[in-house]
Amino acid sequence: MSRSTSAAGTDPGPGTPQDPGAAARRTGRPRSAAADRAILGATRAALVELGWSRLTLGDVAARAGVAKTTLYRRWPGKNELVVDALAELFDELELPADGGSLDADIAGVVLQFAALLERPEVRTALMAVVVEATHDDELRTRIRRAIVDRQKRLVLQGRARARRRGELAPDEDPAEAARQADLIFDVVAGTVVHRTLVSCEDVDPAWARSLAALVAAGLGAGPADRT
Amino acid sequence: MSRSTSAAGTDPGPGTPQDPGAAARRTGRPRSAAADRAILGATRAALVELGWSRLTLGDVAARAGVAKTTLYRRWPGKNELVVDALAELFDELELPADGGSLDADIAGVVLQFAALLERPEVRTALMAVVVEATHDDELRTRIRRAIVDRQKRLVLQGRARARRRGELAPDEDPAEAARQADLIFDVVAGTVVHRTLVSCEDVDPAWARSLAALVAAGLGAGPADRT
Amino acid sequence: MSRSTSAAGTDPGPGTPQDPGAAARRTGRPRSAAADRAILGATRAALVELGWSRLTLGDVAARAGVAKTTLYRRWPGKNELVVDALAELFDELELPADGGSLDADIAGVVLQFAALLERPEVRTALMAVVVEATHDDELRTRIRRAIVDRQKRLVLQGRARARRRGELAPDEDPAEAARQADLIFDVVAGTVVHRTLVSCEDVDPAWARSLAALVAAGLGAGPADRT
Amino acid sequence: MSRSTSAAGTDPGPGTPQDPGAAARRTGRPRSAAADRAILGATRAALVELGWSRLTLGDVAARAGVAKTTLYRRWPGKNELVVDALAELFDELELPADGGSLDADIAGVVLQFAALLERPEVRTALMAVVVEATHDDELRTRIRRAIVDRQKRLVLQGRARARRRGELAPDEDPAEAARQADLIFDVVAGTVVHRTLVSCEDVDPAWARSLAALVAAGLGAGPADRT
DNA sequence: CATTAATCGAGACGGTACGTCTAGTCTTCAG
């Protein structure tokens, strides 16, 4: 498990774990790590049962066996809490084993991302916090750091793998390459989200292959042996 | 203005204006059409200022100079009201003038859709109601009818135009064709939404052309027989 | 029942009952008189069971079968609510039937006042609101109007009766008379309160006669026939 | 300073200073006497600023520069803390110098007690703890020992002095004498409290003389044999 | 002098009540 950002909450100040050697929080009773775990777990469970809009922090606290204050000490509100609760799931995203071709790799990423989006807690909450971030800059950067960047990494790794295989030409203009990677990311993630949330249809392997083919073709990736 | 669906709200039964000949509501004071307009306008204004989650119906009623009762007589709740307020904007979507090629047509649709999504009230509210619809079937149909189908029409019209131009082969398998149209729709709409809401970057013509090129290439639309 | 001040609450504005003929509250649903009664009754019941410091407005609302908002619409807080709840009891104070002598009349007043103070809701709450009024001018005037003046009236009536009987000389200096009435009032009320709350002993007729004798002697009241 | 009772607080068991010879607390760091003083002082200061109901122990601790733990180690709660904070002030009560007559002595006591009650911390807190004691027997005894008995002593001393002067007949029936002393105590203390808290008027020497005259007359203290 | 054990500051913890806000309904009067 690689995340180290979240759960530091409202007032991480000096002394959060990723601040080693610093004059960490010396004094007072330390925060309970068990409470952190219980709260994030309870949040996901409540999302599954109630959905985003019926989720209340009082209920989360009760499920976690924790006082409301304990919750508010760590997160400023529902939005931030849910972002961190989701982030723990996105931690597990990894580039699937090499599928042998760009098509196959993309399809693998699509399926993995879709599997995440089909979890009811993600389905109900992911876009909800994105919507909230519309009017909240801090929340937006929190989402970017905790969730978006984690996904984007897969796109970059996949591109690198395809270049190694010779399916994609080496980057000539780095800015252009970044632009293209961003586009791919928006296409893959956006399409999966739209399919799942707006069109309300499941992502099956056939659909994933269609999308992957479309993207790969759009990238002008010839078959690997074309070199 | 072409819509005729909405604004019938809670109690559409007999008596909606477009229900001629029926034993329409005979008696009592008729509902004020001015109130309808004021409410939908106030809803959009409030969305711009407050965003989705801070929007309250009491506030909308106050802005519209209308009693809460009047509002609840027409719409069952915040979700439905906002869908109708957005729908008025989506009414204006039309397939842009023929750009001469599939690429150009797609880019035109992308830009038009992006222009809508960059309006703050749409940005904040569109996905919000979609999220709410996750647990609400009626709302989902309402959104589909008032918003989604209106967009999808553009995709179908664009495909038809491309086939007339000879860029796309005529449909062989109608089911396959529908599946492809759905994919295109998810790709275009999903990517634009993701770019706008998650990546938080504006859609400029260059980006629109990139996306259009990717989609067109993915469709296997060569410059076609035009070569 | 003579009171007409209370229960108008926070925002009596124009239109409270005692503002007849004025452009009274014309519009909107009128406040429920039943709720008023239920709340004040529930307040007294809760005081009896819980005492002042454990009394919570949420509990009062629940007992009254009323929402908390209904309660806060009428009273700004616990202090004011309790003052009005007590005031209804003090409404019933009246000068006892003529006892034939100043002594007897004073003893009657003492007993009547003591009977009120021995009710558990009064015992626990009366001085509590007085204490709160230490830092709250508005509360102080509310107490004065709703409770204190109602008691003081008895002193004035008793003095008048004694003068009619010839036990007390007619007032020569009105200012001096007022000062004396105030002193009597502080002595009678203060002593009974102190006996009841601080010394924690019941007021029996014998004690009442002792106090009455002391006060009457201090007033220099000869027996009535002394004229 | 004569008090030696308080400050033993929660855990007086073995080890309070006045528990000599016992197997007193032998080991460990002794409690800071400075903290005791700081806490009681901070309590009075906070009472002056905030009044009884807004006084919080967290605030007292902060003012005293002390942790909440330190405070709770010594006193079980707000009530007991405030009683001890007030008690330090009542320690200073003494029977004023002989005024030459019962009247004058009573007036002196009245003025002295009134001076105490006009201190804002006493005004707001004295009756507050009495009210709390309504439902708390332990607190009632604590108040009686720390405050009430200290005042009552003055009444007894004053009566003794008056008897020595010949203004009062020697006690015939001790029970009757006790009853009379209690009455006097309730009259003097109760009246002063009522004047100060309920009527909200200052006690000036003229008023004190009026009250003293009334009480002395009621006691049947003629100028006695002095005539 | 080292040990020992209670104290200290700091602050997290589970609770409870607060007073406010919003949702959606109901009740009154005016047109």
Add this chain to the structure above:
DNA sequence: CTGAAGACTAGACGTACCGTCTCGATTAATG
């Protein structure tokens, strides 16, 4: 019957204190 006004029930909100607890760091008196 509509519409404005506003009271109504219900319940979540985020905050404030309570009194307890867990830390690491001081201190005296004891050994």
